[in-house]
Amino acid sequence: MTKISRKTFIKQTSMAGVLAMSPMGIGVISGQKKSSSKSDVDDNLLKRLAEGNDKQVDAIMKQLSNRQDGSFGSRGYTANFAVLAAAFSCKFSKYYKDKTLIGPMESLVDVILSQQNPDGTMDAGNLASPPDTAFMMENLVKGARILQEDKTKELNSVKEKAKLFITKAANGISEGGIHTPNHRWAVCSILASVNALYPDQKYVDRVNDWLGEHPYQDSDGEYAERSKNYARVNNSAFIEVGRLLDKPELFDLVRKSLDLTYYHMEPNGEVITNNSRRQDQFSVQSIMGSYLFYRYLAIRDNDGKLAAIAKTIEGLDGFESQILDRSLASFLDEPLLQKYLPEPVLIPVNYERV
Numbered sequence: 120m121t122k123i124s125r126k127t128f129i130k131q132t133s134m135a136g137v138l139a140m141s142p143m144g145i146g147v148i149s150g151q152k153k154s155s156s157k158s159d160v161d162d163n164l165l166k167r168l169a170e171g172n173d174k175q176v177d178a179i180m181k182q183l184s185n186r187q188d189g190s191f192g193s194r195g196y197t198a199n200f201a202v203l204a205a206a207f208s209c210k211f212s213k214y215y216k217d218k219t220l221i222g223p224m225e226s227l228v229d230v231i232l233s234q235q236n237p238d239g240t241m242d243a244g245n246l247a248s249p250p251d252t253a254f255m256m257e258n259l260v261k262g263a264r265i266l267q268e269d270k271t272k273e274l275n276s277v278k279e280k281a282k283l284f285i286t287k288a289a290n291g292i293s294e295g296g297i298h299t300p301n302h303r304w305a306v307c308s309i310l311a312s313v314n315a316l317y318p319d320q321k322y323v324d325r326v327n328d329w330l331g332e333h334p335y336q337d338s339d340g341e342y343a344e345r346s347k348n349y350a351r352v353n354n355s356a357f358i359e360v361g362r363l364l365d366k367p368e369l370f371d372l373v374r375k376s377l378d379l380t381y382y383h384m385e386p387n388g389e390v391i392t393n394n395s396r397r398q399d400q401f402s403v404q405s406i407m408g409s410y411l412f413y414r415y416l417a418i419r420d421n422d423g424k425l426a427a428i429a430k431t432i433e434g435l436d437g438f439e440s441q442i443l444d445r446s447l448a449s450f451l452d453e454p455l456l457q458k459y460l461p462e463p464v465l466i467p468v469n470y471e472r473v
Contacts, residue, residue, distance in 0.1 A: 159459045162211075164450075169211035171444030175202045176214055183223050193231060193243040197259040200227045200281075204262035205448040208269060212447075221273050224262075228280045231259070235284060239291030249295030250302035252288050253309040260285060260312045261452045267316065282317065289313040293325040301342070301349040301356075303329045308356035311363040326360060336372055339472075340379030347383070347390045348399040350376050354412050362453070370419075373412060380409055381428050382470065388435040407432055410442050411449055411456065418458050427463035 179199050203224045206214035214220055236247050244251040263281045266274055293310060297303055307329050310322040334353070335343045342353050354373045361369035383391040388405045410432045417425035432438065450456045 160454075160457045161459050165209070165447075165457060166211045167443050168447040168450055169206070169209045169213075171439070172202055172205055172209070172447035173213050174444055175199075176206045176212075176220070179203065180223065183226070193234065193241055194255045194258075196227045196231050197255050197257070197262075200224055201258035201262035201265070201448040203227075204265045205451050208265050208451060209447060216271070218271075218273055221271075221277060225277045225280065228259075228277060228284060231255075232280060232284050235287065236291075238295075239287040239289070240295065241288070245298065248298070249292040250297050250299075250305050253292050253302075253305045256285065256288055256292075256309050257312070258448065260309065260316060261448050264312070264316055265448060265451050285313055286317055289317075289319075289322060293322055299349075300335070300344055301346075301352045303332065304334065304353050304356035304360075308359040311360045315363045323364065326364065330360075330366075334369075334372055336375060340375035341394075342376065344396050346395040346397040346399050347380065347392055347404040348395075348402075349397060350380065351408050351412075354409065358412060358415060370416065374416060374420075377409060377412055377416070377425065377428075380406060381466070388432065405435070405437075407435055407438065407441055410438075411446065414456055414460065415453065417460055418455055421461045423462055423464035424466055426460040427466045429460055430463050431466070 179202060203214075203220045206212040207216065207220050207224075209215060231241070235241060238247065240247045240249055240252045241255060242248075243255045259281065263278070263285060266278060266281075289310060292306055297306060307326045310326050313319075314322040314326075334357070342350055344350075354376055357369040357373050361367055361373075380390055384406045385391075388407055390404050390406050392399050392402060392404050394400075406428075410429060413425050413429040413432065416422060417429055432442075
């Protein structure tokens, strides 16, 4: 590995930021059109997302036809459900309103129903674990929300079974405990999501109970675990709870965390992990996993700095396979993500902490 000085590092980081705002960097996924209004929807981006999602559908259908569905795992089943639901619901997908997807969606729900414990939890990582159940439910609830307003009568059975699983699981999660600090917010996130589908005050009350413990964040923007991996869990949860339960004050935590993450980014998109208190201290983590957070707040706040960081991420190797191919469900679930990013501004590349 070639050693470089801090001065060289800063220069390289500077080039990454400049590229994001060069004619080549701007419009990586949005063409050359600039956002003239916060109501603009980027159809070109949606087409790219649908194309990537269709590749996932092709693979899922092939596995199911070869009777290889047993290899998915509980999180895999729910992730695949969201992929199929997104394809069925997106007008740009080649599978739009394709009823051949309905049987596979129902089969996926049938499997997790058969694995659900009497208290609603799943043995997903840890046995009868409320937070692990919350994690595996994220994509199931996302898919169910996408299908919620669809009037296709053949979907009725899928929706009824999904509701049966989701409400039973949410009851178990709302009454159960946690294992680690970030689990509190993952539990809050899924309860807020379920409440958006099937409103129940007890879900909101439980979220407020957990939030009463007050999320910890230091002056630099680090959460208690000082982990980039679990910061993503926290940021995802705070955005979800903030937007669904009208708690915009939670976005301040995310803004601060995302700001720190940028300053911890290396030129190739990797982020510093050696200060983590968790297992990711010894792993490689990328800022790419935070792309949707940067995009959401950039659009919501009309923030040019966050938009510039989002544009920088779009230029990283692997963006297409890791984000474009796997995020259609998130864009359909939160339409704000479909809008054009605001105009990016020059982002700082010379900085120090005194």
